[in-house]
Amino acid sequence: xxxxVLLTGFEPFNGAAINPSWEAVRALDGxxxxxxxxxxxxxxxxxxGANLALLEAIDALKPDIxxxxxxxxxxxxxxxxxxxxNVDDASILDNAGQQPVDAAIAAGGPAAYxxxxxxxxxxxALRVRGLKSxxxxxxxxxxxxxxxxxLMHHVAGRSDDEPAIKAGFIxxxxxxxxxxxxxxxxxxxxLDEIIDGLRIAVELALSEQADIAEAGxxxx
Numbered sequence: 080x081x082x083x084v085l086l087t088g089f090e091p092f093n094g095a096a097i098n099p100s101w102e103a104v105r106a107l108d109g110x111x112x113x114x115x116x117x118x119x120x121x122x123x124x125x126x127x128g129a130n131l132a133l134l135e136a137i138d139a140l141k142p143d144i145x146x147x148x149x150x151x152x153x154x155x156x157x158x159x160x161x162x163x164x165n166v167d168d169a170s171i172l173d174n175a176g177q178q179p180v181d182a183a184i185a186a187g188g189p190a191a192y193x194x195x196x197x198x199x200x201x202x203x204a205l206r207v208r209g210l211k212s213x214x215x216x217x218x219x220x221x222x223x224x225x226x227x228x229x230l231m232h233h234v235a236g237r238s239d240d241e242p243a244i245k246a247g248f249i250x251x252x253x254x255x256x257x258x259x260x261x262x263x264x265x266x267x268x269x270l271d272e273i274i275d276g277l278r279i280a281v282e283l284a285l286s287e288q289a290d291i292a293e294a295g296x297x298x299x
Contacts, residue, residue, distance in 0.1 A: 082115045084281055085142035087133060089149055089222065092124035092174050099254045100148040103273040107281070115285055118142070124222050125175045126167055130229035137233065137244075144245045144284045146196065147230055148277065149223035151250035152257070155266035156211035157276040158250040159198045160218045163227035164191045168220035184228045192231035194247030197287040201280045210276050211268070218248055245284055249277065 086108075088101030101121050108119035120136045122129045137145065151158055165188050167179040198214050205212035218224040227248035234244045251273045258267035 082143040083140055084115055084117045084144045085136060085140055086117060086119045087122050087147045089122050089124050093171055098150050099251050099273055100150050102270055103277055104148050106274045107277060123174060125173050126177050126179055126222060126225055129222050129226050133226060134233060145230060147226050147248045149250055152253045153265045154252050156213050157205055158213055158215035159201050160194060160215050160248040161198055162191050162193050163218055163224055163231050165228055166220055167225055173222055184225055185232050188232055195245050196247035196284050197290040199293060200287050200291045201283045204279050204283055205276050210272055249280060
């Protein structure tokens with residue numbers, strides 16, 4: 080049976096002309112193997128609107144695996160997120176001019192959800208490939224965490240007769256051209272490396288039924 084993998088990335092935000100999450104994700108759109116196919120969708124960098132677009136894609140595609148991807152400017156590596164928290168607290172405006180402060184994503188929802196991706200197995204595989212990677216303990220409180228929480232809230236709320244969805248979130252660094260435009264010269268990663276990293280994450284999400292148990296791997 081062919082499994083569908085949904086990858087999502089964000090449109091540019093905060094005045095930027097490019098978002099590495101979307102550039103990497105769309106490069107994998109249409110990638111397939113004997114037992115899987117990958118579909119990429121772009122999400123708006125908008126509180127509320129991003130989750131509506133995500134859920135519409137899930138309803139239409141009925142994916143077995145969903146990996147949402149976002150930009151984490153300033154981080155040096157591919158950060159595989161562990162936990163999403165139930166709060167929007169934006170330090171900048173989203174693309175619709177919204178800036179929620181201390182707002183719940185899901186009223187009455189749990190404080191947090193954990194990723195169901197094999198996060199440590201993914202990080203180990205990325206490092207073996209020579210790619211910088213770590214388990215991250217915070218997805219922030221901007222639209223990335225908003226989508227991560229919304230995704231996991233949806234997955235948790237599915238009925239027992241609906242197929243389970245494996246899901247999680249990965250942050251990627253600036254591209255070199257983005258870093259070059261900034262006076263502080265933050266860390267960056269080549270697009271080819273980010274695409275490679277996401278390809279590995281998809282392969283591990285498809286093949287691993289449980290995560291590995293080993294200490295370490297967390298730098299954020």
